[in-house]
Amino acid sequence: MAVTGRVPMAGLLPVPRQLLAREPDWQFSLMLALEVVFLFVAIPALDAGGVDRSVVTLLQLVLAGTAVALLARSTLLRLALATSFGLTLLSHLLPGLLPHAITLGMAFAYNLLVTTAMARAVWGSGDVNHHRIAGAVFVYLNLALLFAIAQAGLALLSPHALSGLSSRPSAHAAELLHFSVTRLTSIGDGTVAARSPLACSLADAETVIGQLFPAILLSRLVGLHLSRSR
Numbered sequence: 001m002a003v004t005g006r007v008p009m010a011g012l013l014p015v016p017r018q019l020l021a022r023e024p025d026w027q028f029s030l031m032l033a034l035e036v037v038f039l040f041v042a043i044p045a046l047d048a049g050g051v052d053r054s055v056v057t058l059l060q061l062v063l064a065g066t067a068v069a070l071l072a073r074s075t076l077l078r079l080a081l082a083t084s085f086g087l088t089l090l091s092h093l094l095p096g097l098l099p100h101a102i103t104l105g106m107a108f109a110y111n112l113l114v115t116t117a118m119a120r121a122v123w124g125s126g127d128v129n130h131h132r133i134a135g136a137v138f139v140y141l142n143l144a145l146l147f148a149i150a151q152a153g154l155a156l157l158s159p160h161a162l163s164g165l166s167s168r169p170s171a172h173a174a175e176l177l178h179f180s181v182t183r184l185t186s187i188g189d190g191t192v193a194a195r196s197p198l199a200c201s202l203a204d205a206e207t208v209i210g211q212l213f214p215a216i217l218l219s220r221l222v223g224l225h226l227s228r229s230r
Contacts, residue, residue: 027070028135031118034063035138039145039177047174053092060089064110071117081117084110104153108146115142128221136218140184143213147206148173148180154199161196184210 042059045051064085068078084106091103098106122135152172154161165175179192183206194203 025129025131027066028118028122028131028138031063031066031070032134032138032141034059034066035141038063039141043177044174047171057089057092060085064089067114067117071114071121077113077117081110081113084113101153101156104149104156108149108153111142111146111149115139115146118142122221123217133218133221136221140210140213140218143206143209144180144184145177147184147202148176150202151180151194151199152176154196154202158196158198161194161199162192163195164190164192180206183207186210 038056038059042051042056046053046056064081068081068085071081087098088103088106088110091098091106118135119139122132122139126132151162155165155172155176162176162179165172175192182188182191183203186207194200
């Protein structure tokens with residue numbers, strides 16, 4: 001179904017106003033594709049030593065740039081996204097510049113802002129299309145990343161909060177992401193387990209959200225898309 005209020009095509013390349021369009025369109029699908037590559041390819045490959053960090057950094061920059069340019073509705077939000085991501089990236093490029101706890105906090109803030117901005121766009125006004133559904137899936141996957149960062153911060157403050165983490169700190173990102181995804185989807189393969197009360201509460205909250213999100217929010221979008229496509 002066509003989305004109203006767009007600037008018509010002017011030649012082969014989209015004009016800047018189209019690139020910054022606020023209606024659900026190709027940008028949501030693009031961000032979902034980048035998110036899938038980042039979460040399920042880049043992070044595991046980096047922790048396994050199968051890819052150079054510069055490649056992952058480049059992917060992060062592309063994803064962050066897309067989020068800032070296409071999702072942020074205000075200058076303040078763009079500034080907040082750019083600042084939080086910039087500090088996170090700088091701490092990775094210059095180890096020891098910032099305490100690890102601050103780095104995790106900035107990473108959490110950046111991803112929370114991206115998730116919130118995407119959610120507002122997905123469930124805002126406008127026609128429901130497959131790009132909007134892709135945006136909802138992006139929100140779902142980014143929730144797993146948010147909980148993984150939160151568990152990483154908790155493990156930093158309380159080393160015994162989680163069990164099953166390997167002795168290599170470089171592998172913790174992939175392990176915590178896997179733990180988060182298994183809790184979000186209720187797979188729970190038991191490789192990493194929550195031990196402290198707060199870690200268990202975070203894991204339980206993620207499981208509840210993971211069950212309710214597809215059943216209520218995502219299924220409603222799919223239903224609206226199907227009903228309006230007939």
